[in-house]
Amino acid sequence: MPHIYSQARKQYENDGDGIRLQKLLAQAGFGSRRKCEEMITDGRVEVDGELVTELGTRVDPKRQQVRVDGSRIRLNPRHITLALNKPRKVLSTMDDPKGRYTLRDIVGDKYERIFHMGRLDYDSEGLILMTNDGELSQHVMHPKYEVEKTYIATLEGHMSGTVCRRLVRTGVQLDDGWIKLDHCSIIDSNRDQTIVKVVLHSGRNRIVRRIFGAIGFPVKRLVRTQIGPIKLGDIKSGSYRVLSQDEVRALSKEVGL
Structure with a gap:
């Protein structure tokens, strides 16, 4: 059972830093600000393992962990997760010393430290997930979770x-x-x-x-x-799209985050 948000956090709340929790939840796709306020007062939100019921609580999305109904919310604004449609004869790697076509030739250098989660062989096509979220990547690829x-x-x-x-x-x-x-x-x-x-x-x-x-x-x-819950859909071969917050949450839940 999580503890009520401790007095030790008050200094962080009162110093004006961070973002109000209900605003952050709204930005993460949980609905209107009012709906997110109700989620907080209903006791559905935790910050760093402690239950938050007080409106106005501020959090740092880069340093703190937020969960709704037990599921972790991916908050770091620098984290990005992509769904890519790999064509045939493209290597599932970011670099190739022989100069063959790789995933980097598709995504370029737009995203810092992005890497593929799993592989497809040279002659296979379709969905590859990529991210710069190390924790998410480790969980998706870990045999323990055996993502479908x-x-x-x-x-x-x-x-x-x-x-x-x-x-x-x-x-x-x-x-x-x-x-x-x-x-x-x-x-x-x-x-x-x-x-x-x-x-x-x-x-x-x-x-x-x-x-x-x-x-x-x-x-x-x-x-x-x-x-897992992520579908290739209508992504054209050799193209990619950024996953929505809802999709990242669903994928995170699938792998125990």
């Missing part, structure tokens, strides 16, 4: 729904152990190819390609369309 990822895969050959269900129910043996899909459904198929939607938590290297290759259906094209 969704792919659309175009396979060589005609694959039946029975095979899809088997990959979910029993999985397949790879060189580094058994692996099962969380979801597999056929979108379209003909004699020559099958398009499937797959969902899995594993972050193993080239895992989707290895799964289908192991059962005789090599992947011709692979597009990642979703990571």
Whole structure:
């Protein structure tokens, strides 16, 4: 149970620095100033682990941690998180000594210390998340949280729904152990190819390609369309967009922040 906001914080509140808590919450997308005031007085907001119920409390978004209903609010104005649509034949890195096309060629040097959270192999396409928030990056990539990822895969050959269900129910043996899909459904198929939607938590290297290759259906094209709550949507290949506060909050919650 959090403590009521301590008297020790009063000096910070009274010195005129920082931003009023209800204003900060409104800027973070929690609604009008009045609604945010009600959230505070209803006891839903914590600052540095202490419950805040007094209006007018000031906080420093660069130094202090704010939670609403137990979920952390990402406050540092310097932090930025991007959703990028990686084309084929682009390296999931910021620099390449051989001079090949990298993520830096797409985002440029506009954002300080930004880095990718996870990778896609050279021939795969789709969603990559990037951020300069080190804590968020560590949580998204940590195996403990196993963030769910969704792919659309175009396979060589005609694959039946029975095979899809088997990959979910029993999985397949790879060189580094058994692996099962969380979801597999056929979108379209003909004699020559099958398009499937797959969902899995594993972050193993080239895992989707290895799964289908192991059962005789090599992947011709692979597009990642979703990571946790973040969707690729209509981002054009080779472009990116900045995630909204709501999206960053949802992603943070997904990885325990």
